Amino acid sequence: MIMSKLVSTIIPCYNASRWIAEAIDSCLRQTYSDIEIIIIDDGSRDNSLEIIKSYAQKNPNIIWHHIPHTGGNHARNVGFSLSKGEYIQFLDADDYILPEKIEHQVNFLELTGADVVYGDWRHQYHYSNGRCTLGDIKITGQQTDILESLLGTWWVAVAALLYRRKAIQNINGWDETLTTAQDRDFLISVVMSGAKVVYQPGCNSIYRRYGDVTVSTVSKPRWIMGHCLVLEKAERELAFSQKLSSNYRCALAAGYFEMARYSLLEDYSLYLKLLDAAMIRCPNFQGNSKNRIYNLLKALIGFRRTERIVCLIILANKRLSSVVQIFAELKRVSGAIP
Numbered sequence: 001m002i003m004s005k006l007v008s009t010i011i012p013c014y015n016a017s018r019w020i021a022e023a024i025d026s027c028l029r030q031t032y033s034d035i036e037i038i039i040i041d042d043g044s045r046d047n048s049l050e051i052i053k054s055y056a057q058k059n060p061n062i063i064w065h066h067i068p069h070t071g072g073n074h075a076r077n078v079g080f081s082l083s084k085g086e087y088i089q090f091l092d093a094d095d096y097i098l099p100e101k102i103e104h105q106v107n108f109l110e111l112t113g114a115d116v117v118y119g120d121w122r123h124q125y126h127y128s129n130g131r132c133t134l135g136d137i138k139i140t141g142q143q144t145d146i147l148e149s150l151l152g153t154w155w156v157a158v159a160a161l162l163y164r165r166k167a168i169q170n171i172n173g174w175d176e177t178l179t180t181a182q183d184r185d186f187l188i189s190v191v192m193s194g195a196k197v198v199y200q201p202g203c204n205s206i207y208r209r210y211g212d213v214t215v216s217t218v219s220k221p222r223w224i225m226g227h228c229l230v231l232e233k234a235e236r237e238l239a240f241s242q243k244l245s246s247n248y249r250c251a252l253a254a255g256y257f258e259m260a261r262y263s264l265l266e267d268y269s270l271y272l273k274l275l276d277a278a279m280i281r282c283p284n285f286q287g288n289s290k291n292r293i294y295n296l297l298k299a300l301i302g303f304r305r306t307e308r309i310v311c312l313i314i315l316a317n318k319r320l321s322s323v324v325q326i327f328a329e330l331k332r333v334s335g336a337i338p
Contacts, residue, residue, distance in 0.1 A: 006087070007034060008038055009037045009089040009091055010089070011091050013048050013052065014069065014075075020051050023095060027097070030099055031100050039063070040075040040076070042069050042071065049066055065079075116163050116164070116196070117199070119205065120138055120160065120202060120203040121160040121205040142199040146197050147192065147248070150184060151252050151255050152254040153254055153288065157207040161187070168190070179222065180226025188230065224262050227259050228277075231256060252278075252281045264311055275307070294306060
């Protein structure tokens with residue numbers, strides 16, 4: 001058991017008074033003792049800063065800094081500049097980690113000599129009635145080519161990772177021009193810098209989800225475009241370094257297609273644009289559906305025609321649902337009128 005190397009846990013916080021205490025507590029309860037907790041309050045307008053100060057007064061291993069509101073990526077970069085740890089744990093203020101998380105991952109990095117380790121994770125769902133439940137464990141699994149996976153549809157929660165300091169020093173930090181998909185961009189940058197990234201089974205990270213959305217997906221169009229910007233950035237860098245292989249082109253196509261499907265119910269023209277972006281990068285792209293009927297239809301009439309039919313069905317169902325809701329509301333209102 002290795003208990004001698006400092007781990008810096010970096011927590012950006014913006015208006016997270018409801019959750020910040022649990023995030024801090026989850027770090028204080030770690031079985032790994034050599035930890036500093038760096039909390040950057042990003043100009044919160046609630047009482048987050050007061051909560052942070054109250055913890056810092058009781059624990060000398062907590063370092064806090066207050067900055068004007070400039071976004072999570074800037075806060076993370078400030079936190080990293082203040083850190084001294086050989087290992088770095090990023091943790092969003094509304095998430096938390098389980099007690100053995102850091103100990104397990106430090107030992108695993110020491111054992112393997114890798115630069116980054118990631119594990120499994122799960123959602124904690126919060127509902128408007130105050131109820132919360134834990135979702136199924138998301139098994140992230142060992143990826144054959146982690147860059148190919150990241151360019152496609154694979155993802156791992158921020159809290160589920162642990163980095164060696166040098167892996168972060170080899171890149172330009174968190175991209176402060178991005179407002180969404182920052183974590184995907186950050187890990188892509190680390191991987192493209194040559195870092196060795198390994199998987200350790202086990203779930204020790206909890207990612208909150210509120211109703212049907214996460215904090216990062218509140219604005220779906222902005223979220224979609226953020227991911228597209230990350231894909232464009234990665235593609236440019238791969239092309240510049242002459243590493244844009246056919247596998248990476250197909251992975252990019254899968255990434256654009258996923259964003260196309262997300263945009264379908266929001267903006268059909270954007271869906272078509274992103275579908276074209278996928279096909280340009282990989283003309284033979286056939287989608288990634290596991291639906292038996294979809295794949296049977298695709299074998300008979302081709303991917304583009306199948307996709308058109310499926311999308312028309314999805315859009316028709318959306319319109320039908322809207323009509324049903326309107327009639328239900330009219331019935332409710334008419335029933336309330338004496």
